[in-house]
Every structure is written in C-alpha cells, then in structure tokens.
Amino acid sequence: MYVSIVLLPILGALAAGLRGRALGVTGSQIISTVCLLAATVLSFVAFYEVALCRSPVTIDLAPWVSTEGMTANWSLLFDDLTVAMLLPVLVVSSCVHVYSISYMSEDPHPQRFFAYLSMFTAFMLVLVGADSYLLMFVGWEGIGISSFLLIGFWTTRVQAGKSAVMALTINRVGDLALSVGFFAIVWLCSSLDYATVLSTAPLLNETALTIIGLLLLGGAMAKSAQLPLHTWLPAAMEGPTPVSALIHAATLVTAGVYLLLRSSPMLEYAPTALAVIAWTGALTTLYAAATGLVQSDLKRVIAFSTCSQVGLMIMAVGLSQYSPSLYHLAQHAFFKALLFLSAGSVIHAASDQQDLRRLGGFVGFLPFTYTAMLIGSLSLVATPFLSGFYSKDAVLETAAGAYSLSGSTAFTLGTLGATLTAFYSFRLLAMTFFTVPNAPKQDYLSVHEAPFLLGAPLVVLAIISVVGGYLGRDLFLGMGTDYLSSALFQHPSNVALIEADFGLPQFVKLLPAIGTLVGAVSAITLYQLMPRNVLRLTSTSTTKAIYSFLVAKFGWDQLIAGYFIQPGLGVGATISKVIDKGFVELLGPFGLSTVLPATANTASRNDSGVVTTYALYMLVGLLVLVLSIYASQLLAGDDTLGLVLVYLVALAVIIKR
Numbered sequence: 204m205y206v207s208i209v210l211l212p213i214l215g216a217l218a219a220g221l222r223g224r225a226l227g228v229t230g231s232q233i234i235s236t237v238c239l240l241a242a243t244v245l246s247f248v249a250f251y252e253v254a255l256c257r258s259p260v261t262i263d264l265a266p267w268v269s270t271e272g273m274t275a276n277w278s279l280l281f282d283d284l285t286v287a288m289l290l291p292v293l294v295v296s297s298c299v300h301v302y303s304i305s306y307m308s309e310d311p312h313p314q315r316f317f318a319y320l321s322m323f324t325a326f327m328l329v330l331v332g333a334d335s336y337l338l339m340f341v342g343w344e345g346i347g348i349s350s351f352l353l354i355g356f357w358t359t360r361v362q363a364g365k366s367a368v369m370a371l372t373i374n375r376v377g378d379l380a381l382s383v384g385f386f387a388i389v390w391l392c393s394s395l396d397y398a399t400v401l402s403t404a405p406l407l408n409e410t411a412l413t414i415i416g417l418l419l420l421g422g423a424m425a426k427s428a429q430l431p432l433h434t435w436l437p438a439a440m441e442g443p444t445p446v447s448a449l450i451h452a453a454t455l456v457t458a459g460v461y462l463l464l465r466s467s468p469m470l471e472y473a474p475t476a477l478a479v480i481a482w483t484g485a486l487t488t489l490y491a492a493a494t495g496l497v498q499s500d501l502k503r504v505i506a507f508s509t510c511s512q513v514g515l516m517i518m519a520v521g522l523s524q525y526s527p528s529l530y531h532l533a534q535h536a537f538f539k540a541l542l543f544l545s546a547g548s549v550i551h552a553a554s555d556q557q558d559l560r561r562l563g564g565f566v567g568f569l570p571f572t573y574t575a576m577l578i579g580s581l582s583l584v585a586t587p588f589l590s591g592f593y594s595k596d597a598v599l600e601t602a603a604g605a606y607s608l609s610g611s612t613a614f615t616l617g618t619l620g621a622t623l624t625a626f627y628s629f630r631l632l633a634m635t636f637f638t639v640p641n642a643p644k645q646d647y648l649s650v651h652e653a654p655f656l657l658g659a660p661l662v663v664l665a666i667i668s669v670v671g672g673y674l675g676r677d678l679f680l681g682m683g684t685d686y687l688s689s690a691l692f693q694h695p696s697n698v699a700l701i702e703a704d705f706g707l708p709q710f711v712k713l714l715p716a717i718g719t720l721v722g723a724v725s726a727i728t729l730y731q732l733m734p735r736n737v738l739r740l741t742s743t744s745t746t747k748a749i750y751s752f753l754v755a756k757f758g759w760d761q762l763i764a765g766y767f768i769q770p771g772l773g774v775g776a777t778i779s780k781v782i783d784k785g786f787v788e789l790l791g792p793f794g795l796s797t798v799l800p801a802t803a804n805t806a807s808r809n810d811s812g813v814v815t816t817y818a819l820y821m822l823v824g825l826l827v828l829v830l831s832i833y834a835s836q837l838l839a840g841d842d843t844l845g846l847v848l849v850y851l852v853a854l855a856v857i858i859k860r
Contacts, residue, residue: 204245205260205281208289209328211242212296216321223314231314235321236300242328243297246289253286254678254686261334268337272393280334280397284690287529288331288461291536294667295453296324298660302544303445305656306551310443316356320449323349327454331461336385336395339465343381343426343458347374350455354442366438373435377425377459384418387411401468401692412469416476419466420483423459427513429487434759436510440502444547447502451509452540460513460532463520468692471523481521481609485616487514490757492623496630497753501549501557504631505542508583511620512539515598518613523697524601526687530679531594534672538582538591541664545576548653548661549635554646559631564640568650573636575661580632582668584625584719590672595621597680597703599715604703621715625722633730 215238219231226234252258264277300320307313326345333339348371355367385395391407392400404412423429428436436456440447450456463470463480470477488511495507512535519528550557552569566573582591599621602614640647653661678686680700729736741747755761788794 205249205262205279206264208242208245208249208293209279209325209332211238211245212321212325212328214238216318216325219314219321220318223318226314228313231317232304235317236297236304239293239297239300239321239324243293246286246293249281250286250290253281254283259283259689273389273395275335275337275395277338278334279332281332282690283687284461284464284529285331287533287687288457289328291457291533292324292327292331292453295536295540295664296320296327296449298540298544298663299445299449302448302547302657302660303443305654306445306547307443312356316353316443319349319352319356320445323353323449323454327458330458334397336388336397336400339462340381340385343422343462344378346455346458347371347378347426350374350439350450353446353450354439356442356446360441363441366435366441369438370435373432374425377422377432380418380421380425381462384415384422387415387418391415397465401466404469404472407469407472409472412473413475416466416470416473417479419462419470420476420480423462423517424483425459426462427456427459427517428510429459429483429514429517430490431759431763433487433491433510434756434763437503437506437756440500440506444502444543444550447506448540448543448547451506451543453536456509456513457532457536460516460520460528463517464525464529464691467520467523467525470520471692471694471697477521477523478609479521481518481613484514484516484518484521485613487511488518488620489616489623490514492620492627494753494756495627496623497750498627499559501546501559501562501631501635502543504559504627505539505546508542508624508627509539511624512583512595515595515617515620518617519598519601522602522605522607522610522613522699523693524598524605524699525691525693526679526700527594527597527601529687529691530675531598533675533679534582534590534594534668537664537671538579538589538668541575541579541661541668542583544657544661544664545572545579548572548575548657551657552650552652553642554649556642556646559634561641562635563638563642564636564647565642565650566636568647569636569652571652571658572661573632575665576635577632578665578668580628582672584628584723585621585715586719587716588673590668590670593672593676593680596712596715597700600703600707600712601699603707603711604699605697606699606702610699618715618718622718622722625719626726629723629726630730633726637731 215235218226218234218238223231249260253260259280259282261281262279264279266274267277268275300317303316303320307316310316323346326342326349328342329345330339330342333342351367351371354370355364357363388395388400391411392403394400425432436451439450442450470480491507491510491514495504495511498504498507512531516528516532516535519525519531546557549562549565549569549572552572553562553565556562578589582589585592585595599614599617602610602617604610605613652658678684682701682704729740741750752758
C-alpha cells in the first residue's frame with residue numbers, strides 16, 4: 204500500500220505522457236486523475252496507521268550506492284512527518300487535477316499538461332517519502348524540473364519561457380548550497396540516511412552543524428522563495444492557474460520548509476543557524492506582505508501572500524517551533540489552493556482578465572466563486588474559528604512566548620505582516636467583486652459561474668479551510684500530545700507552547716487580531732466606501748515615492764540585475780571568448796586541425812631525397828639521444844658546451860633548408 208502511494212502518480216504521468224496519443228484526451232485525464240484520487244485515499248489509510256496507531260513504516264526497495272565510505276538504498280520512510288505532508292500534497296493535487304479537466308479543456312495539449320502535473324506530484328511524494336537526504340535530493344531536483352516544464356507550459360508565450368528559466372536558474376543557486384551541505388554531512392557522518400545523520404547530531408561539532416544549517420537554509424531559501432532568492436515566485440504566475448495553485452499550496456514552496464523540519468535534530472544544536480533562519484523568515488514575511496499591498500495582478504497578489512506565509516513557517520522553524528510550523532504549512536496548503544483556484548475561476552469567467560483595475564462588480568455574477576474566495580481570504584487573515592486562525596496565531600504566540608530577541612522581533616514583524624495581509628486580502632475582494640465595474644461590457648454579458656468540475660474542488664477546499672484547523676489542532680499542538688515526537692526534535696529549553704497558551708498577557712495575544720481588524724477595515728473603507736480617496740494617497744511626493752518603492756518590490760529586481768546578473772553575464776562572456784573559444788579551441792579541434800597540416804607540410808619540405816641531408820638528420824638524432832641518456836655525465840664534463848653548440852648549429856641548418 205505504501206509503495207502504491209508513490210507509484211500511482213508515476214503511473215498516471217507515464218500513461219498520460221507516453222500513451223497520451225493512444226488514450227486520447229479523456230483517457231489521459233481520467234487515468235491520471237483516478238491515480239491521484241486512489242493515492243489520496245491510501246494516504247488517509249497511511250495517516251491512520253502511522254499517526255494515529257503509532258506504526259511508522261520503512262520499506263527497502265533496492266540497493267543504490269555501496270562504497271567503502273558510504274552506502275545508500277532506495278528506501279521509503281513513512282513516519283509522522285511524512286504522513287502529515289502526504290495529506291495536503293495529495294488532497295490539493297487531486298483537487299487541482301479535477302479542476303484542470305475543465306480549466307484546460309480548450310488547451311491543445313492536455314495530455315502533456317496532465318503528465319507534467321502527475322510527475323510534479325510524484326516527485327514531491329519521493330521527496331517527502333525518502334529515508335535519506337540522497338533520495339530526497341532526487342525528488343528535490345524532480346520538482347525543480349517539473350516546475351520549469353509547468354511554468355513554461357505555454358511555449359508560445361515569451362514571458363512564460365523567461366519565467367520558467369528564472370525559476371530554474373534561481374533554484375540552481377539553492378541547489379548548489381544544498382549539495383555542498385550534503386557533502387559536508389557525508390564528510391562528518393559518512394552517511395546520508397536520516398537515522399544515522401540525525402541520531403549523531405548531538406555528538407557533532409557546533410561550528411560544523413552551523414555551517415550545514417546555513418547551507419540547508421540556502422537550499423530552502425530558493426525552493427521556498429525567501430529573501431533574497433524570492434524573485435522567481437511572482438514571475439511563476441505566467442503558468443496556468445492550476446500550476447500556480449499546485450506550486451504555491453503544497454509542493455514546491457513547501458519543500459524548503461520540509462527540509463528544515465526534517466533536519467530539526469541538527470538545527471537544535473546550531474543556535475546561530477536557527478537565529479539566521481528566524482530573521483530570514485520574519486523579514487520575508489514583512490517584505491512580501493508590504494509588496495502585495497500595491498500589486499495589480501490578481502494572481503500576483505496571492506503569490507506574494509504565499510511568500511509571506513511561508514516566511515512565517517520558516518520563522519517558526521528558526522524559533523524551534525516545529526509543530527506550529529508544520530501545522531501552518533498543512534492549513535495554508537488548503538486555503539491557498541482555494542484562493543488560487545477561485546482566482547482561476549474569476550479569470551476563466553472574465554475572459555482571461557486578471558488585472559484588478561479592469562475587474563469589479565462581479566459579486567452578483569459569480570456568487571459561488573465570491574463565497575469560495577471569501578472563505579479563503581478569511582482563513583488567510585486568521586478569522587476566528589477558521590483554519591488559519593488556529594495555525595497562524597499559534598506561530599505568532601509561540602514567537603512571543605520564546606522571550607528572546609529573535610522571538611520578540613519575529614512577533615513584531617509577523618504582527619505587522621498580518622496587518623498588511625488583511626489589508627491586501629480585502630483590497631483583492633473589493634477590487635474584484637465590488638467597487639465600480641471596470642471590465643468591458645461584453646465581459647459582463649458573457650460571464651458565467653464555474654461549472655461542476657471547477658466548482659467541486661472549491662467546495663472540498665472550502666470545507667477543509669473552515670473545519671480543518673479545529674479538527675487538527677489538538678493532534679498537532681495539544682498539551683501532552685506525542686504526535687511528531689518521533690520525527691521532530693525540540694530541545695527542552697526551546698519549548699514555548701505552554702508559555703504561549705498560559706503565560707502571555709491577553710493584550711499580546713490580541714495584537715495580531717487587532718492588526719488584522721485595522722487592516723481589513725482600512726481596505727474596505729478605501730476601496731469600497733471611498734474609492735476616490737485611493738488616488739489621493741499618491742498626491743504628495745512622499746506617498747508617491749513610497750508607492751513607487753513598493754511597486755518596484757523594494758528594488759530587488761534592479762539590485763539583482765545590476766550586481767549579479769550583469770556581472771555574471773560579463774564573466775560568462777569573457778570565459779566564452781578567452782577560454783572556450785580561445786584556450787580550449789586552440790588545444791582542441793581547431794588547434795589540431797591547424798597544427799597537424801602545418802607540421803605535415805614542414806616535414807614534407809624536409810624530405811628532399813639528398814643523402815647528405817639524411818646523414819645530417821641522423822647526426823642530430825644521435826646528438827639528441829646522447830644528450831638525453833648521458834645528460835648528468837655531460838653536464839659534469841668540460842665538453843658540454845661544444846656538444847650543445849654542434850646540436851644547435853645542425854638544427855639551424857635543418858630549419859633553414
């Protein structure tokens with residue numbers, strides 16, 4: 204059963220990709236979707252057996268690497284952390300597959316799309332089901348290449364190709380850091396198996412663990428779009444909307460968080476690395492929330508929301524609050540998928556229009572889609588008793604309960620991020636469904652509500668977004684629960700859940716809710732009640748400069764282009780000109796094709812047929828042989844100079860002839 208969870212998506216990808224022409228569009232869609240639905244059902248069974256019945260499973264499939272210094276097998280590990288990741292990955296992926304049947308119905312290449320989707324999910328399952336860093340790296344690289352194929356799926360769009368290349372290139376930077384980290388782990392532990400590496404972590408040098416932790420963070424920063432390797436995530440919106448939902452909700456951006464969660468036994472003994480992780484997540488949370496305030500693209504606003512929420516998860520990891528981080532990851536997957544798929548329904552109904560400034564007034568035309576997006580937005584801003592309320596507040600409260608500089612800073616930045624999140628979430632709702640209708644009249648005449656295959660996944664995700672947080676809170680965060688105790692390690696000095704529940708002042712606990720209320724009311728007031736005042740916000744030079752700064756995303760794109768991309772291209776051009784087309788070609792085929800004919804021509808000119816010339820050649824050869832064999836004796840004698848002169852004169856005569 205456990206192997207089938209991984210094999211079924213692979214089977215769906217192979218069927219749609221290799222036999223798509225024979226199966227047809229409908230056959231490919233049915234097979235790939237049914238495989239995902241079957242894997243989802245099996246994941247619930249696995250969750251019951253592993254998490255609730257406390258029966259972790261390890262499956263050895265085949266040997267892989269066997270050397271004197273290291274051994275590794277194709278093995279799968281299903282423990283508490285793995286099954287906790289399986290549920291959001293497979294539920295969201297199944298919903299995306301069902302949604303895509305209708306959304307991509309008019310695309311000319313649906314078989315290829317479903318093959319890529321299933322391949323993406325399969326590699327994510329390999330990543331979370333691996334029992335070693337080496338096999339995890341296979342899934343890590345697989346989701347990277349799958350995201351490249353999906354973001355650039357519409358090959359006729361130039362911007363889609365550019366975005367795909369950007370995502371792949373930036374992820375290469377993180378992969379380099381991760382690879383070096385794995386080499387360091389092998390050097391220290393002679394193994395990449397979780398059981399070996401993580402059990403020996405308390406015995407390792409703290410400096411070495413700090414370096415490894417920072418290298419793992421480098422890989423997580425690229426995959427999970429954290430500062431400064433975040434620029435690919437908004438650009439990834441060029442892909443189809445189902446791709447955006449899958450990337451942002453449960454697969455690519457959560458891979459970095461999973462890597463850090465899995466490495467918790469090492470990180471707990473590297474406090475410096477933990478502090479850097481916490482500050483990285485906190486700064487990303489505030490940056491992404493501030494940037495999302497002024498975005499005009501419907502999907503891009505939700506993309507920056509993903510960046511901000513993943514920053515909260517990374518921040519919680521840096522504060523050693525692994526259970527709240529994983530809990531927020533799971534809940535975020537459902538309501539973020541709901542938001543993206545609802546946005547896709549709006550785009551689908553509004554003639555592919557996704558500019559917020561060209562929407563408005565759709566609430567009467569799309570009541571079902573509006574309800575779904577409202578539930579997702581309310582869960583995102585942590586409305587009481589929805590799923591985001593339980594997970595997001597747990598992260599912020601444990602940050603305040605850490606009673607440290609990193610914890611206090613993280614709580615402050617996270618609360619500010621929550622305030623801004625409420626503002627741009629309600630701004631999104633107001634500009635899409637309310638305010639003055641700004642779309643062309645034809646869009647309102649042709650607008651239609653989501654069909655069944657688009658609406659059914661929204662219903663499932665909306666229900667989970669409402670009740671999922673309440674149902675899972677005690678399992679993940681309850682007092683005395685031993686769930687995740689075998690997969691995540693938290694040093695006793697870093698426990699903050701009890702203090703967060705019982706020790707914090709009530710005002711501190713209410714601060715995120717107060718900020719959320721202020722942000723929501725401000726957005727409704729500006730964009731719904733007084734929309735004309737929005738234009739006055741940039742009437743002064745100061746507010747205009749702030750607006751321009753936020754629209755430019757804090758200048759990160761210009762900074763990276765000016766100080767990294769352009770110098771890198773210059774270095775690459777120099778290397779190509781001087782080394783590749785210079786030194787290498789002179790020693791390689793170009794040099795051989797030039798030198799060999801010239802040498803042959805010179806040799807042929809010396810073949811004169813004169814006996815005295817041949818005698819001279821023989822004399823020179825004899826002198827070379829003598830000088831080579833008896834070099835040490837000749838250098839000690841008195842006639843060495845004379846012999847060398849004779850050799851040089853004979854050589855000059857040959858060259859002259």
